[in-house]
Amino acid sequence: MTLILALILDAIFGEPRWLWSRLPHPAVLMGRAISRLDTTLNTGRGRRAKGIIALALLIALALAIAALIAAIPLGPLPELIVAAILLAQRSLVDHVRAVADGLRRSTADGRRAVAMIVSRDTAQMNDTAVARSAIESAAENLSDGVIAPAFWFALAGLPGLLIYKITNTADSMIGYRTPRHADFGWAAARFDDLLNLIPARLTALILALTTGQMRHWAAIRADAKRHKSPNAGWPEAAMARALDIALAGPRSYEGQTTPFPYVNPTGRHSLSADDIDGAIKLLWRSWASALALLICIAFV
Known part of the structure; x- marks a missing residue:
């Protein structure tokens, strides 16, 4: 029931700006811990x-925080609040919608908005590349930011959720095959x-089931x-x-274009803000399907 309410x-509510403009978000605190370890150990x-x-220190930190939260004598309320904060459905939708809104104003506005959610080069993107990047981010972060955290909370409670989030944050910061991080971030x-092995496939299954693509x-x-x-x-x-479009494909990182293959290469290649809207609906x-599944499990 805690996960359902979260x-x-x-x-x-998503991530209220009035709150996180005054207090550091837990993800920011995790990032600081990872950055400190990167500076001192790498x-x-x-x-x-x-x-x-x-990584072992980060996991120990996550377990210690979970134990401290569990010790707060307010029943399930502290866990509920933390879980709601660390889930990212509303935040994901808001960021992806901002790209669609920006793209409808101009290509430049779309580039600026998508640069907030992807790490690839955006300066030379056309409208299709902007839309494709936003939709890819929507799909990947549906798994990383919603389904996977919910899965690990359902399986292992708050410790599972915190271990997942701090690991995922570490991967996003040091898990790159660059000269500095190829070994340290391994x-x-x-x-x-x-x-993410199970949650990623579970996310794909949910998308396929809810869009008639099984x-x-x-x-x-x-693919x-x-x-x-x-x-x-x-x-x-x-x-x-589900959207009958081609995703992935070539993209540029730090000025170097990498010829990644397309996912669903026979799908439509010309994309627009309307396709981003379609992704948001999905x-x-x-989210509704996952919630309904949890409610059914809770009642059974």
Whole structure:
């Protein structure tokens, strides 16, 4: 029941600017801890071993915080509040909608909005590239920001949720194959892959079930394997099939274009703000389906 209420609270309130402009968001605090470990441990030799130690320290921190919250004598309320804060349905929808709104004003506004949610180069994007990037982010973050946190909370309570979130944050900060982080971020990236193994496929299943695409499940599975990520390809492939569009494909990072293959390559390649709107509808449909499933489980 706590998770059900947390999903509803997050969907209603999201991340109130009046609150997080005055207090540091828990994700920001996690980021500071990760940055401190990166600064102090990511030096010299044995960086992979040091990265494993850093991940172990982050997990220990998550468990300690969970224990402190559980000790607050207010029943399930503290866990409910923390879970609602760490779920990201409303925030995801708001950020993706901002790209559609910006793109309707101008390509430049669309680029500025999408730069807030993707790490690739955006300066030379056309309207299709902006829309595609926003939809890919919507699909991937439906898994990372909603389904996966809910899955781990349902499975392992607040400790599971906090371990997932701090690992996912670490992966987003140090889990890159760059000269600085290829070794130090290896443990965070691999553990994040493991934690997302089931949720990513569950997200794809929810998208397929709610959009009548189960008959294309074999194609979704095949398309997911075309993606550079072992997990992100699943929700993107399901989203691409549901909207009948091509996702992924070539993109530029730090001035270098990488020729990634398309997911659902036979889908429509010319995209617009209307396609982003379609993706937002699927975000809410998936959220509602997950909520309904949890309610059924709770009553059973």
